[in-house]
Amino acid sequence: MTTQSPPQATSVGSTGTARFALLLVALIWPAQLLTAAGVATGMTSAAIAQHFQTTQIAWFGLAYTIVATVLTPVVARLGDRYGKKRVMLAITAIGLVGDLLVVLSPAYPGVLVGRALAGCYGPIAALAFAAARDIFPPKRVGLASSLIGSSLGLTVALVPLLSGYLLDWFGFRGPLWFVVAGIVVAFALLTxxxxxxGHPTGQRFDVLGSVLLGAATVSLVYGLGQGTAWGWDSPRILGLFAVTVLATVAFVIVERRTAxxxxxxxxxxxxxxxxxLGGTGLMQGTLYSVAxxxxxxxxxxxxxxxxxxxxxxxxKIALVTLAGQSxxxxxxxxxxxxxxxxxxxxxxxAGAAITIxxxxxxxxLHHTIAQIAFSAIVLGLGxxxxxxxxxxxxxxxxSPEEQGMANGMNILINGLINAITAQxxxxxxxxxxxxLKGTQFYSDASFRDAYLLSAGLAAVALLITLAIPRVLKTSEIHSGGQ
Structure with a gap:
C-alpha cells in the first residue's frame, strides 16, 4: 500500500475565537443532523405506516441504513482524493433531493427511493471528524473533535421534543420538513x-468489495423480511439466502486479495x-434497531x-423518556x-449488563407512564x-496507524448489524x-418479544466482549504505553 504524509492543517488559530466558533458550528451541525434526522424520521414511522397502509415500514429505516453503511468507506476515500469540503457538499445535495422526495412523494415506493437517496448523506459525520484535523491547528483539534462528539447531548435532549411537537401539530410531514430545513442549513454552513x-494517497477504491457487501446485506435483509410471507423453504427465499452466501464468500476472497x-x-x-468490534458492533446495532x-x-x-x-x-413520549435520554x-x-x-x-x-x-x-414494563419512564432510565444509564x-x-x-481503519470498520459493522437486527x-x-386495511399493527406480545430478542442479542454482545484482553487506558496511550 502506498503511503503519503497527511496534508497540512489549514490553521485558523490566528483568526480568533469567532472564526473558530463559526467553523466549529459548520462541522457540528452537519454531523449532529444525522442523529437529529434519525430521531425525527423515526418518530414519523407509525404515522407513515398508517398513512400509506403498508406492512413494510421496516424499509423506511433500512433503505437509509444500508445505503449509508455501504457508502461510508467509499465516501471517506473520495474525501481524501477530491477534498472533504467538495465531497461533503455533494452528498448533502444528494441527501436534500432524497429528503424532499420523502416529503413530497404521494406513494410509499417513492418514499423508499427518497430514503435511499437520503442515505448518501450518512457518511457526513466521518468526513466532519476528518475535516477537523485538516482545518484546525494541532492545539485545537482535540477540543474541536470533542465538541463535535459531545454536542450529541443537545441533539438527544431537544430534537425529540421538537419532533414530537411538529408531529402533533402538522402530522408526519412536520418532522420531515424539519429534516429538509436542517439539510439546507447544513449545506449553507459547509460552504x-x-x-x-484532495490528496491522492495511491489507495484504490474497493468498488467490487463494496458491491459484494451491499449485495450480501440486501439479499439477507430482504429474505428475512419476506420469509414469513413467502415461506422459509420457498425457492425465492432459498435463492436470496444463496445469493447472500455466494456474495459473502466472494467478498472475503476479494478483501483478502485487495491492497x-x-x-x-x-x-x-x-x-x-x-x-x-464484534461485541460492540452487535450491541450498538441492536440499540439503534430497538429504538x-x-x-x-x-x-x-x-x-x-x-x-x-x-x-x-x-x-408525550419525548417528555416521558427525557430523563433516560439525558x-x-x-x-x-x-x-x-x-x-x-x-x-x-x-x-x-457494567453498561452492557445494565442495558440488558x-x-x-x-x-x-411498557404499559404506563411510570413503567416506560423507569425502563428508559435504566436503558439510558446502561x-x-x-x-x-x-x-x-x-x-x-x-495502533495509531490502524485507528482510521478501525473506526471505519466500526461504523460499517454497526450499520450492517443495525440493518439485520432491525429486520x-x-x-x-x-x-x-x-x-388491518393494509397496515401492520402489533400486539402486546409483539412488543414484548422484540425487547426479549434485543436483550438476547445484547447478552451475546456482552459474552463476546468478556473475551477482550487488556486494553490500554488513554493515559497509557498518551504516555507512550503502546
Whole structure:
C-alpha cells in the first residue's frame, strides 16, 4: 500500500475565537443532523405506516441504513482524493433531493427511493471528524473533535421534543420538513469551510468489495423480511439466502486479495480487535434497531384485539423518556472524563449488563407512564456507559496507524448489524401482529418479544466482549504505553 504524509492543517488559530466558533458550528451541525434526522424520521414511522397502509415500514429505516453503511468507506476515500469540503457538499445535495422526495412523494415506493437517496448523506459525520484535523491547528483539534462528539447531548435532549411537537401539530410531514430545513442549513454552513484540496494517497477504491457487501446485506435483509410471507423453504427465499452466501464468500476472497480493502480481515484475526468490534458492533446495532420499537409502541393507536399501541402524542413520549435520554448523554460524558483512570472494559461491561436489564424491563414494563419512564432510565444509564466506552476500547486496542481503519470498520459493522437486527425485530413483531386495511399493527406480545430478542442479542454482545484482553487506558496511550 502506498503511503503519503497527511496534508497540512489549514490553521485558523490566528483568526480568533469567532472564526473558530463559526467553523466549529459548520462541522457540528452537519454531523449532529444525522442523529437529529434519525430521531425525527423515526418518530414519523407509525404515522407513515398508517398513512400509506403498508406492512413494510421496516424499509423506511433500512433503505437509509444500508445505503449509508455501504457508502461510508467509499465516501471517506473520495474525501481524501477530491477534498472533504467538495465531497461533503455533494452528498448533502444528494441527501436534500432524497429528503424532499420523502416529503413530497404521494406513494410509499417513492418514499423508499427518497430514503435511499437520503442515505448518501450518512457518511457526513466521518468526513466532519476528518475535516477537523485538516482545518484546525494541532492545539485545537482535540477540543474541536470533542465538541463535535459531545454536542450529541443537545441533539438527544431537544430534537425529540421538537419532533414530537411538529408531529402533533402538522402530522408526519412536520418532522420531515424539519429534516429538509436542517439539510439546507447544513449545506449553507459547509460552504463557509475553507477549501481542503484532495490528496491522492495511491489507495484504490474497493468498488467490487463494496458491491459484494451491499449485495450480501440486501439479499439477507430482504429474505428475512419476506420469509414469513413467502415461506422459509420457498425457492425465492432459498435463492436470496444463496445469493447472500455466494456474495459473502466472494467478498472475503476479494478483501483478502485487495491492497485497500473495505474491511481489513487481517485485523479481525486478532482477538482484541475481533472481540471489540464484534461485541460492540452487535450491541450498538441492536440499540439503534430497538429504538424504533418504542416509537411504534407509543404512537400506534390502541385498538382492542388489533393494536397494543398506547396512542400517545409525539410530545408525550419525548417528555416521558427525557430523563433516560439525558442520562445516556451524562453517563457517556462521565466515561470520557474518567478515561485516563478506568480500564475501558469495566464501564463497557457494567453498561452492557445494565442495558440488558433495561431491555428486559421494557419487555415487561411498557404499559404506563411510570413503567416506560423507569425502563428508559435504566436503558439510558446502561447504554450511556456502554456507548461511551466504545471509542476508548478501539483506541486502546489498535495502533495509531490502524485507528482510521478501525473506526471505519466500526461504523460499517454497526450499520450492517443495525440493518439485520432491525429486520429480525420486525419479523418477530409481525408474528404476533395483525394486518388491518393494509397496515401492520402489533400486539402486546409483539412488543414484548422484540425487547426479549434485543436483550438476547445484547447478552451475546456482552459474552463476546468478556473475551477482550487488556486494553490500554488513554493515559497509557498518551504516555507512550503502546
Amino acid at each position: 463557509t469551510l475553507p477549501d481542503m484540496p 485497500d480493502p473495505v474491511v481489513d480481515l487481517r485485523m479481525l484475526t486478532r482477538r482484541n480487535v475481533a472481540t471489540v 424504533t420499537v418504542l416509537t411504534l409502541l407509543a404512537l400506534f393507536p390502541a385498538i382492542p384485539g388489533v393494536s397494543a399501541g398506547l396512542g400517545w402524542s409525539g410530545t 442520562l445516556l448523554f451524562a453517563t457517556g460524558f462521565l466515561v470520557g472524563k474518567m478515561s485516563a483512570r478506568w480500564d475501558p472494559r469495566k464501564p463497557w461491561w 436489564a433495561g431491555l428486559l424491563s421494557y419487555a415487561f 447504554s450511556g456507559l456502554a456507548i461511551g466506552a466504545v471509542p476508548l476500547l478501539i483506541l486502546g486496542s489498535v 429480525l425485530i420486525f419479523v418477530v413483531m409481525a408474528r404476533s401482529g395483525v394486518v
